[in-house]
Amino acid sequence: MSEPAYVRIAGEIAREIRSGARPVRSQLPSYSELAKQHNVSDIVIRRAMELLLRQGLVYTVERRGTFVASRPTLVRVSPERQMEDPEVTYTNESADEDQVTIDRETSIVQADRELAEIFGIEIGDDIEHQIVMASDRGRPASISDSYQLPGTDVATAEVLEETVADRPPVPTHAEWLEVPTGELVKTVRQRFLLADGRVLMLSDVSYPKDRYDSFVFRMVLDPQV
Structure with missing residues (x-):
């Protein structure tokens, strides 16, 4: 994009x-x-x-x-970056764009009960799964698991819902981020939706807890006159 x-x-x-x-x-x-x-x-x-x-x-x-500023911080800003490719996001954040590495793994998997309920499909139906692993100057920066129905154009999403929490990462995320068992990381669950509530994409992203100084969210409100 x-x-x-x-x-x-x-x-x-x-x-x-x-x-x-x-x-x-x-x-x-x-x-x-x-x-x-x-x-x-x-x-x-x-x-x-x-x-x-x-x-x-x-x-x-x-x-x-x-x-x-005298002490530049690193802040994750939404919604400016939610539709960006990871290469853009981390290159913009890094002091040396040549030190940013993005690895992707994409596959078709069968939906489990949770994914079937989220996307309104049957258990066992095909769903696209993408893992994105980002590193900056040799250090893990993030890892995400994203799910969407095959052929979905996420750019048509009308609503972004994000839930931020400090929690222990799932084992695959802990391994990539190189954190000990039980250590907390910053997690963000993103749901890209249409106005009628249908989910176009679900993403679970994990960051090292000290990656960002803060998270900024902004949305457009429809004032009730």
């Missing part, structure tokens, strides 16, 4: 900050200068800056501009 221009630009600036190419407390170019550099509108740059602000990578000073 292609990423929005503002996410791509924010990712480029984030890598420059984390690599030290943009030193702490150094000033970023103005919105108009960045817009010219990236051949986009000021609105796109404004959205990129908002994303960097929420990630704690920059701060603003009224009438002076935008500056690199």
Whole structure:
């Protein structure tokens, strides 16, 4: 999937900050200068800056501009990244994009009782299972198990539901993350749904507990007038 221009630009600036190419407390170019550099509108740059602000990578000073934060954090932001390919997500987060490795395993499995109930199918029906393992500079960054009906276009999802918890990982996740039995990790269960409640994809993602300083969620509300 292609990423929005503002996410791509924010990712480029984030890598420059984390690599030290943009030193702490150094000033970023103005919105108009960045817009010219990236051949986009000021609105796109404004959205990129908002994303960097929420990630704690920059701060603003009224009438002076935008500056690199003194202690850059690593924040997982939703929904900007929920439809991204892992290569985009982790490259944007890493100080060295060449050190990001993504491995995938895809297979067709038979639905168990839980999956059959979630997707409204029969036990034993075919379902697509994908395991994605990400590492950053040689360290495990995440592992996920995703399930969807064969041929599903997840990009048509209208609702993303995420449940975050600290819990012991399943054995395969514990092995990849290299955590001892019983140790807690950060887990996120994602359900991509249509407006009528049908589930298009279910993902269980595990991260090292110290991978992110915080998680940010945002949704569009339909105000009741």
